[in-house]
Amino acid sequence: MCGKTPRSTLKPAVGEPACIWSTACCPMLPPRLSNGICSLNAGEDRLTLSVHMEIDAGGRIVHYEIFPSVIRVQTRLSYNIVRRILVDGDENLRRQYADLVDHLEEMARLCHILRERRMRRGAIDFDFPEIKVKLDEAGRPVELVKRVRSLAESIIEEFMLAANETVAEHLHRLGVPAVYRVHEEPDTEKMEKLNALLHNFGQRLTTVDDIHPIVLQQVLTRIAGRPEERIISTVMLRSLKQARYEAENLGHFGLAARYYTHFTSPIRRYPDLIVHRILRETFTTGELSAKRREKLAKMLPVVAQHSSERERAAAEAERETVDLKKVEYMARFVGDEFPAIISGVTAFGLFVELDNGVEGLVHVSSMDDDYYQFIEEQYALIGERSKRIYRLGDAVNVRVVRVNPADRTIDQARVAEPGRGEADKADNGNGRKGNKAKGKTGTKRQAKSGGKAKAVAKPKSRLK
Template identity: 50%
Template sequence: MNIKDKIIEFMREEAYKPLTFKELMNVLNPEGNLRKELIKTLNELEGEGKIIFTRSERYGLPEKMNLIIGTLEGHQKGYAFFRPDNKEIKDMFIPPGEMNGAMHGDRVIVKNTKLSEDMKSPEGKVIRIIERANTFIIGTYQKSRNFGFVVPDDKRISYDIFIPREDSNNAKNDTKVSVKITEWPEMRKNPEGKIVEVIGNIEDTKTHIEAILKEKKVRQFFTEDVIKEAIKVSSEEIREEEIKRRRDLRNLTIITIDGIDAKDLDDAVYVEKISDDKYKLGVHIADVTHYVKEDRKVDKEALKRATSIYLSDRVIPMLPKELSNGVCSLNPNEDKLTLSVEMIIDLDGKVVDFEIFESIIKSSYRMTYKDVSNILENNDEELINKYEKILPMLKEMEELSLILRKKREARGCIDFDFDETKIITDESGKAIDVTKYERRISNRIIEEFMLACNETVAENYYWLNMPFVYRIHEDPEDEKMYEFSKFVHNLGYTIKGSQDVHPRELQQLLEKVKGKKEETLVNTLMLRSLRKAVYSAECSNHFGLAATYYCHFTSPIRRYPDLQIHRIIKGQLNGRITEKEMDKLFERTALVAEQSSKLERIADEIERNTNKIKIAEFMSDKIGEEYEGVISGVTSFGVFVELDNTVEGLVHISNIIDDYYIYDNEKKELIGQNSRKVYKIGDVVNVKLKTVSIAKAEIDFVFI
């Protein structure tokens, strides 16, 4: 047991009462020869919020003093919600007067001021700030004669930042800036700051994209030493002894199927019907770990990024392009090192046998989703002639994918069929079109093959009792599922057992609403009622997939968890993992899971917010144009309308002038007080584009 655990365990003893440093020293280290180490450890534990150093200069555990550690989620009106680290403790409301200078995102110690057990929303006050989240803030500079203010982009930060004239960095009015906080807020006093960078004019779309990336601290560029290392490893030839120790699959007709613009091809597939009742499915994944060695410069940078970020006009990759688009990418007619999973699958979709091994392949065709779908769906003669050699395999791929899909549906996998948005940009990055992203048969083929592969790998390493990074999706919270069940009951649907609900119940509900007016509403509210999938070093069910074992194995070019488990798999295959190494790996997988989950959430938010800006840019020159749309959401402040191309805008309640409308929260409807006219989700409406704000990523319609 290390000294940190020893201290925490000692303080958890029932008889423990807060002790001074001297008293702790006498108990934990009576010889006094580890004084410096004990001071350092206590300071670290205090910094982590695991112990408290009181005003009477004594050390104790927060929970024994009615104190809780967690993170604040701010609101523009000045209050916040406190999210405890301990998930068993309820979230807490922090009134504006009890913030004690804390801001959104800060890690804090909170005292519960209302202890009633049955309170839906207990209240608290911030006692101490452990760690500041916002040392730099992105916002818009508002200039006056002798000073200025920066209005934060993040509305959860309720303060404007005061900027003395000498710290304005010659920023002009209405420019996007990055400001460093020099003085933190106090009672009735705004924070003070210094402008460290002028990002650009708020009229320019690129300024807002850049501001989002800076606000989220995205690592957009690779340092020179990382690029040098990437160039060096990517220029190395594959050694003959490396080829000899791998299984050589270069004689197989292995293909890749990706989007037409994709440059980082990390998965290739092969299917063969080996008997009347069995298929062989080979999934071959780029062996990125051969080039990216643990704790080298490229690897450390990759872990800091944890994921590639896909914007409408570019990719911010996890790995330098020399690796992601070059030596690691499974480009056609090139020898490539891979990690392969070969599965024998029966007509029920069951994997009856499998093998995981290191390999070398030479991809025969670089296929696109569009071409494969046109062959299988439309019998495109020109494409059929062009790809005549692989036509039988493509048909077998379709057969196998349908078998796998049927198996998943039978066990209750939830498949949300939302229309995804595709934004088309010109060479300068300007949005020139917005369309629906087509999810066709080829997309579903690859989806099914990757799911089968990920489940097979996860189950195998679970039973080997190896340290691993799993992809888990916890069961929904009873309270949220109860509210969702109550809502769909109003629409005439029933969910059996809203507590401990089985995913099959939700899947069947999605089938029932398919094609009906309420489909979008039910899909949206169901998704909001579920938890988010995360990475974990502990194996747990994946609720949405109705899977017992699941991981991400198939995209090591763009996801760090995949890269990490490739290392574990190769270590196990080659007998390199000792007991000592196992202990290290258990720590490593926990770190990778936490880091990857956190950065995945940030990447999702960036992609969502930048897409909104690009969509606003596309619509900005269409003021006054009329459209037919479908009501996609109803709130107390207005009606959201979605056009056929997935563009969504708001008809604000102040612009609905034919009556006074009241919001029915139970039915999610706006009802006219006099006319009894109803606006509800699924209604087809005609709208006119009234205003567009690229800066706020807002689109406003009015009803015609």
């Protein structure tokens, strides 16, 4: 944490993480802190806590120190600039930042070492592109931009993971009460369903009981670069439990880590702020008084639960804001056709995802060329007469029929595809032709209530 401030100043922010929406940012701390003395501006001194780690060639942390420090940022670099220097080899930027290039290249080498060590122990690494909505001055969406994680982002991520793990193990060994970031093993039932999906793509889990994360990592490695990678990764992520905060160290399944906490973002996450405070209290003697331990033991479980709840609420608010802007963006494309991938299959229709990350629903009632039966174990709709199959992961062409910003939904219809049978009949404008699904029943109202008919953002991993 940067500097000191009376704790009463921070009370209104307790447990409320910083939120970043398409149109605004709501900081956790007062702006004079988050945008002022806690902001890392070049050439200015900042008070903080530092984790100084000595790492060997195999990525093992052989020695570390955690201490109060004063830092001064030499140069502020954006992810884009670092990517252009390290990945693109931009000669102009390499000359402009010549005194930093060697340091950046050394950071890149260390990043690879740390990541390889994580992978060897079995960590699961989902790499979903992030969709950013560009707005004009009036707040209207003008473009959807797909951002893929580059080496620049990976460097920061690996360094933060190393710091978080080191601090978590340090607190655990001290035996002081603390807040941990935990991620428990998935339920066997969820793994069995995932395994059923994998069988449709010629893959399988070697076990579903007491599963180790390396088993899931191996599947992701085998499907990397294949058409089904996106779908399998999405279903796998949804099959895992959500990470949360706890006052007890339970380990982190997704990271294959015995100890993990959140330490690196005290201006936007309250648990990080708590961890900083506890660390500061231990610097003099390495211990806490019995009275302080008792107080923390009562307080931290409540803080952890509340922080987890508020984190989920903030994430949902961010998702809904992005969803709304996506729907507003797609309003200009009503009647247009797009290639898509089937991202979900239910008794009431197909959820499809466009190349720009927008999802919508092709309701079964608009599939009026046949009666379609939902085969749950195959993640498929199968035509009763034609035997035409629509499976999870299949490529289809769709037409945007209508958008509804009020409930953030996008309705779509299939477009006839070569080799897939007779063409769709003319749409009457409402996309509802009275077709009924055989098997499990469902309605669009049910889809809305479950949130699955919304134009949802691409899955964003909440494992870390």
